[in-house]
Amino acid sequence: MRSLSICMVSDFFYPSMGGVESHLYNNSQCLMQRGHKVVIVTHAYGQRRGVRYLAGGLKVYYIPAQIVYSNASLPTFFCTFPIFRQIFIREQVEIVHGHQAFSTFCHEAILHARSMGLKTVFTDHSLLGFGDASGIFINKLLKFTLSDVHHAICVSHTSKENTVLRAALEPQQVSVIPNAIIAEQFEPDSTARDPRWITVVVLSRLVYRKGVDLLVAAVPRICAQHARVRFVIGGDGPKRIDLEQMREQHQLQDRVELLGSVAASDVRSVLVRGDIFLNTSLTEAFCIAIVEAASCGLLVVSTRVGGIPEVLPRHMVTFAAPEEDAVVEALSETVGLVGTREQHAELAPVHFHRQVKRMYSWHNVAERTERVYLKIADAPEPPLIERLRRYYGCGLVAGKLFCLVAAVDFLIGVVLAWLWPSERIEIAQGFDYARYRAEIGRGEDQEKEAH
Structure with missing residues (x-):
């Protein structure tokens, strides 16, 4: 050659x-x-x-x-x-x-x-x-x-x-x-999750294009509707101050954790803490973050924009229009699905990982x-x-x-x-x-x- x-x-x-x-x-x-x-x-x-x-x-x-x-x-x-x-x-x-x-x-x-x-x-x-x-x-x-x-x-x-x-x-x-992705670097780990909570993970640049304004609006509503839901948000950017103000205004310090910038070597350790991965991008050509999340066994909720509908099979992801009400509705639906995952073999975290490994190399x-x-x-x-x-x-x-x-x-x-x-x-x-x-x-x- x-x-x-x-x-x-x-x-x-x-x-x-x-x-x-x-x-x-x-x-x-x-x-x-x-x-x-x-x-x-x-x-x-x-x-x-x-x-x-x-x-x-x-x-x-x-x-x-x-x-x-x-x-x-x-x-x-x-x-x-x-x-x-x-x-x-x-x-x-x-x-x-x-x-x-x-x-x-x-x-x-x-x-x-x-x-x-x-x-x-x-x-x-x-x-x-x-x-x-x-x-x-x-x-x-x-x-x-x-x-x-x-x-x-x-x-x-x-x-x-x-x-x-x-x-x-x-x-x-x-x-x-x-x-x-390198699927071997994103293997599921059920022991890392806290069973007392349903954890929603967000890993993104905190900029307008990534839909942080939608995230700021949706988090208080989801926390009010679901007492067991908490958020772990990783990433940095000019919109981080909006998240901090939202957390202070709604007194959600114990339910919204802001990690700041996350090193590449720490991405898996953050993802495996969660049950659901939330992506609120307003425009996206591919979105590699949802592939990493699915490989770690998380259910994915994402806005239906750009090339995202092409990325994962339909059973791995719940789509929402890039609007506040739609994001809240899709996330609430997925929160209800978390407790029933064990009843559906196709939703098992290990099954997610194997599928992603076959699809992306x-x-x-x-x-x-x-x-x-x-x-x-x-x-x-x-x-x-x-x-x-x-x-x-x-x-x-x-x-x-x-x-x-x-x-x-x-x-x-x-x-x-x-x-x-x-x-x-x-x-x-x-x-x-x-x-x-x-x-x-x-x-x-x-x-x-x-x-």
């Missing part, structure tokens, strides 16, 4: 937590196991800057950048070209894979990669509307990026329809590859992503005039602006190639993944023999 050198690029990566970060890390690890070279480029997080190696030899470039909002870096257009070019040449990158429409680094890396003649892939992890100012701006930016990308990936069929409309793409140019995601890479790896490179023609079709005014940006970026690439020829850039030493796995295996064998 052909081995490829891949560069994943996004503003969103560890130590930040979220679905994009998890997707980048786990997909990269599985691609490395399949024999490919993978490096990740993101912006610096505090003191975490420069080059770092993560588990399995995954190499990460943390580039210093100014952050403007929600971990997205300040747009610089051409200023990142020199450092991206150095990385692409040092790592002998063949395919640049950008993630998330909100990531500035993603768009800039794809632009620079195309100016260097590299193959590009884009994965969209979000849904956006068409009527608000931010949505219009991001959609136009996405149209610019995807006009010259070789292939696009979406995490759900709903997300694909949204992206095809937003970027005016041909549907056959977009593949659907869902997120996944990062190895399957990596295999499907690999097919996309191999499909575009030998695609012919269009001339510059063809690339400019694609940009020109992006709009009466925007098209001309996009052509100017692409032309200037191409000329900057020519100047950089003259100032720092690629033959003068030192090639980075590769990580011997096969040797690493062999050493790990020997260590495990020696440990077993010692016991």
Whole structure:
């Protein structure tokens, strides 16, 4: 099988937590196991800057950048070209894979990669509307990026329809590859639950898009209707103060526990405390959190938005419209179901876990992503005039602006190639993944023999 050198690029990566970060890390690890070279480029997080190696030899470039909002870096257009070019040449990158429409680094890396003649892939992890100012701006930016990308990936069929409309793409140019989890890390544990309570767990960024306003309205009503229900809420964000005020106003300190930010390693220990997982998102392309919750054996209550109806079988989840009354009704119905789970074999936590394990695997995601890479790896490179023609079709005014940006970026690439020829850039030493796995295996064998 052909081995490829891949560069994943996004503003969103560890130590930040979220679905994009998890997707980048786990997909990269599985691609490395399949024999490919993978490096990740993101912006610096505090003191975490420069080059770092993560588990399995995954190499990460943390580039210093100014952050403007929600971990997205300040747009610089051409200023990142020199450092991206150095990385692409040092790592002998063949395919640049950008993630998330909100990531500035993603768009800039794809632009620079195309100016260097590299193959590009884009994965969209979000849904956006068409009527608000931010949505219009991001959609136009996405149209610019995807006009010259070789292939696009979406995490759900709903997300694909949204992206095809937003970027005016041909549907056959977009593949659907869902997120996944490591099911072994999310096994049920019935001993962790408190039998005196019916515990509802919420794990989410506490922002408007995640429906925290719905949560604030629903919690007091559910607590008033069901004396045995309590809430465990993990996550942080600007909406946390609303939850704290709600808890104080309704005197629910003993029934609403706010955990703050939860580390990835602690997610399972929080989930297994619960009987029900509540998701109140207003928009969601996939929602990996409900998959983790179902794998831990929790019943799921979620708003019916975006790609969420595609994620889990109907017996695992109760849907509600993104409205206060609907969320309260769906949650009350599920609270009544908790006590009868033992009477229904298909609702057993262990059965949930086994089903999720069969449905979602990062190895399957990596295999499907690999097919996309191999499909575009030998695609012919269009001339510059063809690339400019694609940009020109992006709009009466925007098209001309996009052509100017692409032309200037191409000329900057020519100047950089003259100032720092690629033959003068030192090639980075590769990580011997096969040797690493062999050493790990020997260590495990020696440990077993010692016991």
